[in-house]
Amino acid sequence: MNAGQASPCPCRADDAEAAHSFWTRGEVLRQFVDESHFSVRVVRCRSCGRRALRLFFELMDMSGGDDSQAWITGLLTDRQSAALEAPDADWLAVATDADPDRRFIARVFPRGGNLMIAWGTGPLPMFPHD
């Protein structure tokens, strides 16, 4: 798929953990939701300018302190980026846009389980949160 591109930007590295951590240092362009257990923001890659919709979900475990957490970084197409610039932008519509080619990084720490991190394609997965 990357034929002809010698080295893709680190924001699209095959290593999902490396790409995820690269995006954590991106420039936040817009914050749709900023709660302690749920956040939605548009982030710009400081290297290539590509934009992504980043979601964070946390579900507290009141008894054991073993919280579930999920971070989703969905790469945005130009059309999706433009849609998110509108004053009344509907981020949820963009997040769940049935674009079969959209790539995202899912980093999920389920309660009582092990950290999972991988690239996926399609609409962004949504998780429960407090």
Ligand SMILES: [Zn+2]
């Ligand atoms: Zn980049």
